[in-house]
Amino acid sequence: MGEISRRGLLGGLTATAALGALSACDGAEVTPPLVSSAPPLDPNSWASVRAQFALDTAKAQFAAFVFASPPAVVRDAIARHRAGLDADTFGYLHENEEGALERIHVGASRYLGVPGTDVCFTDSTTMGLGLLYGGIKLRPGDEVLTTEHDFFSTHESLRLRAERDGVTVRRVRLFAQSAAASTDEIVSALVKALTPATRVVAVTWVHSSTGVRLPIRAMADALAVHNRDRAPEQRALLCVDGVHGFGAVDAGPAELGCDFLVSGCHKWLFGPRGTGLVWGKPEAWARFQPTIPAFENAAFGRWMGLSQLPPNPAGSPGGYHAFEHQWSLAEAFEFHRTVGRARIAERTTALATRLKDGLAGISGVTLFTPRSAELSAGVVCCNVGSLHPGMAAAQLRDKGVITSTTPYEPSYLRFGTSILTGEDDVDRALAAVRSLG
Numbered sequence: 476m477g478e479i480s481r482r483g484l485l486g487g488l489t490a491t492a493a494l495g496a497l498s499a500c501d502g503a504e505v506t507p508p509l510v511s512s513a514p515p516l517d518p519n520s521w522a523s524v525r526a527q528f529a530l531d532t533a534k535a536q537f538a539a540f541v542f543a544s545p546p547a548v549v550r551d552a553i554a555r556h557r558a559g560l561d562a563d564t565f566g567y568l569h570e571n572e573e574g575a576l577e578r579i580h581v582g583a584s585r586y587l588g589v590p591g592t593d594v595c596f597t598d599s600t601t602m603g604l605g606l607l608y609g610g611i612k613l614r615p616g617d618e619v620l621t622t623e624h625d626f627f628s629t630h631e632s633l634r635l636r637a638e639r640d641g642v643t644v645r646r647v648r649l650f651a652q653s654a655a656a657s658t659d660e661i662v663s664a665l666v667k668a669l670t671p672a673t674r675v676v677a678v679t680w681v682h683s684s685t686g687v688r689l690p691i692r693a694m695a696d697a698l699a700v701h702n703r704d705r706a707p708e709q710r711a712l713l714c715v716d717g718v719h720g721f722g723a724v725d726a727g728p729a730e731l732g733c734d735f736l737v738s739g740c741h742k743w744l745f746g747p748r749g750t751g752l753v754w755g756k757p758e759a760w761a762r763f764q765p766t767i768p769a770f771e772n773a774a775f776g777r778w779m780g781l782s783q784l785p786p787n788p789a790g791s792p793g794g795y796h797a798f799e800h801q802w803s804l805a806e807a808f809e810f811h812r813t814v815g816r817a818r819i820a821e822r823t824t825a826l827a828t829r830l831k832d833g834l835a836g837i838s839g840v841t842l843f844t845p846r847s848a849e850l851s852a853g854v855v856c857c858n859v860g861s862l863h864p865g866m867a868a869a870q871l872r873d874k875g876v877i878t879s880t881t882p883y884e885p886s887y888l889r890f891g892t893s894i895l896t897g898e899d900d901v902d903r904a905l906a907a908v909r910s911l912g
């Protein structure tokens with residue numbers, strides 16, 4: 476067990492050098508069983524991008540973001556790693572573990588525009604939120620401020636934390652009506668709800684209940700004013716469940732200005748199922764206490780009494796994982812990069828705008844998502860007259876249009892435009908909604 480931590484090693488490598496160095500030693504002896512029969516990718520053709528996915532093309536796939544069906548290059552990587560592990564688990568693990576982990580750190584670092592050392596990998600958004608809200612250091616009297624609009628995973632992680640050590644959690648409503656929400660309304664509601672005891676602000680970037688995309692940058696700027704004269708440990712940290720923006724919106728931590736960003740990689744990024752990450756600023760990680768030990772050289776060295784290095788708070792939760800999935804995240808980031816983060820975001824928004832424009836013109840449809848592209852992304856929520864959303868989704872399914880319903884009260888019919896949908900799918904969905912009875 477060496478003294479050099481993986482974190483230290485990564486810190487010394489540039490992204491490009493690391494990718495180059497690692498591809499040379501990455502599983503060279505394993506014959507990849509190709510599972511995909513996708514044509515070569517032409518990143519400039521949306522039809523070619525769509526053809527990389529196995530999701531049934533006979534249907535209009537507006538729920539593809541709920542749980543990813545990954546592109547061919549990711550499916551092949553999963554199959555390759557699985558075959559290697561199945562044939563020689565110990566040998567393949569030993570040969571690939573370090574390099575594969577570095578490749579996914581490099582992929583995340585390039586996608587997010589941050590040092591890979593500030594990212595840890597999880598199995599899902601929920602796991603990241605649970606670890607984060609369970610592990611942020613809080614003292615008696617400290618408060619967490621969340622909103623009425625967050626998902627189960629944020630609310631429940633905070634409830635469990637409050638039950639465990641009595642931390643106070645308050646909820647604020649950021650807007651009166653989702654479709655009419657504005658940046659000013661959201662920011663002023665947030666600012667009004669802050670108190671001197673607020674240490675954590677827990678929000679969701681794109682709401683899966685309504686499709687509202689919060690103006691995280693403006694919220695971060697307002698928080699910076701609130702934090703300006705406070706000691707570092709008394710500042711309010713802006714923590715974001717980013718899962719419906721990650722892979723759908725052209726922004727990373729630099730644009731968002733938050734302190735922690737938590738996401739699954741198995742939704743809009745279309746990465747392997749069972750993957751996710753948490754990014755934090757180094758000063759934010761300093762206020763976090765890990766729950767699950769990281770399998771890192773430095774941590775083992777410390778445990779064995781060979782090293783005095785402090786534990787790395789940004790270390791990925793340890794234990795053996797479904798590595799064929801986790802390691803294939805590298806290909807998911809590379810696929811996304813090849814098609815282009817900005818192009819994917821533009822495409823997602825353009826299709827969502829076409830869908831919203833069409834839905835707004837259908838009598839009886841109530842749209843809950845803002846029409847503004849600044850306050851929305853790829854999630855589009857509506858109701859069709861008094862038809863129960865579950866009934867609407869079932870009828871649409873019969874017409875070959877796959878949608879989901881929101882797991883909130885009240886529940887809405889939900890569409891997600893993405894690189895797996897095209898203009899023809901949007902028009903088909905609109906025609907199907909018009910015919911709902």
Ligand SMILES: Cc1ncc(COP(=O)(O)O)c(C=O)c1O
Nearest residue numbers: 599600601626628683716718739
């Ligand atoms: C806002 C939001 N956060 C988190 C999740 C859960 O994501 P995961 O399955 O990656 O835990 C969902 C839905 O699945 C969601 O809508």
